[in-house]
Amino acid sequence: MAGGIYDLVVRGGLVFDGEEVVGRRNVYIRGNLIVKVTTEEFSAANEVDARDMFVMPGLIDAHLHLTGIKGGSLLTGYLFDDARVRLLRAANWARELLIAGFTTVRDCGEPNSIALRNAINEGVIPGPRIIAAGAPLTQTFGHGELSHSIPLKWSIGLGFAEICDGVDECRKAARKVLRSGADFIKIMATGGVLSQRDRPEWAQFTFDEIRAIVQEAEKVGTYVAAHAHGDLGARVAVEAGVRTIEHGTLLRDETLKLMAERGVSLTPTMAIQELIYRYGKQIGIDPWGLEKIAEVRESIANVVRKAKEYGVTIIMGTDLGFKTGLDIDMGKNWVELQLMVEVGGLSSMDALRAATSNAARMLRINAGFVREGSLADIVVINGNPIENIKDISKIINVIKDGRSMAEKGSLIT
């Protein structure tokens, strides 16, 4: 029966609501909202037949970089690729992400992501809802410089990060990125793998600098996410009030306990580590990245186990930032969920929570759940990722904001 009071129904699928499997349900949508999840049968203007399928909230990748860079060298990409070409490539990535089931992504550092977000919100190009950091904040000789051999003014000219030192400059840089349209502020609180001469365990920025940035973010109702591998830098960032620790590969027990206490979540980003470890040379990762990857990759599994034990909220994020053409790639971001289970030792249910309800709560968006009143962001899967996490890749339909991508004339046919 056509018509009815609902715009769309996703009928008869086994529903994971973001926290639990609730059973076979019909999900009724009006406009961009889920208005009823029930076993009752009603008609709707459009119908997605999900019988024998798995239905869950749209996936959230809470850490990626929409750089539009091909191959593995960020430095080369930022030095030599025209920013407009990178933006156009990234627009295509956005489309691929949506088809892969990602209805929301958080870009943790790439100035172009603000323009992409705006274009997607206007309906000009298809893509996930983007929550954008714009340019990340880094200190001089910090992770955001990428290279510490090129002249400092080239580093500034790369256009990737805002370089700031001291409380006043940090405040100004925070205000600049917020002015540029950033939804939150990303800071580099330790050295990293893909930056040349700093070590992952080195702390970057002082407590006072990070505190000032947190204050500027909170004044406009947002928050700070901190890139941090080493324990000291992470601890300083947590004490200064950041909301999320990104990577966290070398976190010690005391810091994890403090994170649990303060509600600071962890994004383990195992996909980037596996990518660099397995294929770094092949894809042209800068040599310093190849040297530093082993130590952070080795310790992350234990950190994820401990984080779970201490009650730290774990969020799904890949940290992918370039196109590789391999089995770990932008557009295959669900690889992170497999790694969370296979390497991190999480249950498949916990991995799915990390990519839905946990991420949505941290981001404070009205998505991440298949429940009445939530945004209608839904994926339909031909398999059961609770039984086998690898099934997460078997996505046959994506609904974002109540619009099914499998409808005539849209992305998936």
Ligand SMILES: [Zn+2]
């Ligand atoms: Zn990152």
